[in-house]
Amino acid sequence: MPQPKPDVDRIFHALGDATRRALMEKLSDGSMSVSKLAEPLSISLAAVVQHLQVLEECGLVRTEKTGRVRTCRIEPTGLDAAAEWISARRSRWEQRLDLLGGLLAKEEDSSFL
Amino acid sequence: MPQPKPDVDRIFHALGDATRRALMEKLSDGSMSVSKLAEPLSISLAAVVQHLQVLEECGLVRTEKTGRVRTCRIEPTGLDAAAEWISARRSRWEQRLDLLGGLLAKEEDSSFL
Numbered sequence: 001m002p003q004p005k006p007d008v009d010r011i012f013h014a015l016g017d018a019t020r021r022a023l024m025e026k027l028s029d030g031s032m033s034v035s036k037l038a039e040p041l042s043i044s045l046a047a048v049v050q051h052l053q054v055l056e057e058c059g060l061v062r063t064e065k066t067g068r069v070r071t072c073r074i075e076p077t078g079l080d081a082a083a084e085w086i087s088a089r090r091s092r093w094e095q096r097l098d099l100l101g102g103l104l105a106k107e108e109d110s111s112f113l
Numbered sequence: 114m115p116q117p118k119p120d121v122d123r124i125f126h127a128l129g130d131a132t133r134r135a136l137m138e139k140l141s142d143g144s145m146s147v148s149k150l151a152e153p154l155s156i157s158l159a160a161v162v163q164h165l166q167v168l169e170e171c172g173l174v175r176t177e178k179t180g181r182v183r184t185c186r187i188e189p190t191g192l193d194a195a196a197e198w199i200s201a202r203r204s205r206w207e208q209r210l211d212l213l214g215g216l217l218a219k220e221e222d223s224s225f226l
Contacts, residue, residue, distance in 0.1 A: 010129075015129075016124075076210070082128075092141040
């Protein structure tokens with residue numbers, strides 16, 4: 001069995017947390033500072049920074065510090081690996097369903113003979 | 114900020130483990146018994162059963178016991194929620210990129226005036 005790419009682990013792990021997904025949803029509307037991003041959340045700024053670090057480490061978000069302000073933005077290609085894994089699984093199942101459909105149709109045809 | 118559906122948490126968490134993804138990849142080729150599924154993996158049967166439980170609890174896999182044999186199969190709609198979340202984020206970013214492209218084109222046009 002081929003070993004899946006290690007970064008897919010980290011991406012799915014990062015997405016398995018509602019606060020981290022909420023941060024990504026908020027950043028989908030545009031880049032913003034860490035403090036602005038933390039404002040509507042009922043968790044500490046330190047916790048938000050930790051979540052952002054997880055998102056940054058697996059390439060879902062980028063942050064940049066200018067003076068005292070750290071600005072965060074979505075990395076548009078960050079979800080590609082996760083999307084590709086899901087899409088590959090789904091297309092494999094669809095192929096199998098098509099194959100099954102074909103076999104059933106064949107069986108039905110031969111029952112009319 | 115709307116609270117994301119709780120099951121998306123569990124699905125992404127379940128997918129954040131290479132062994133669980135490997136089990137799903139194997140099941141994509143067809144349903145099979147737990148022992149057959151465990152065969153090529155270098156982990157104990159008990160560990161495979163635990164991983165399958167995680168996959169079953171979040172609706173990615175279904176198992177059925179007939180006599181002493183437990184058969185596992187993929188739940189084809191199991192990845193829908195995860196795929197929808199990723200797809201919604203990507204289309205939001207694409208919209209933003211289109212908007213940005215439009216604004217830049219407009220700026221370029223006006224600089225020619």
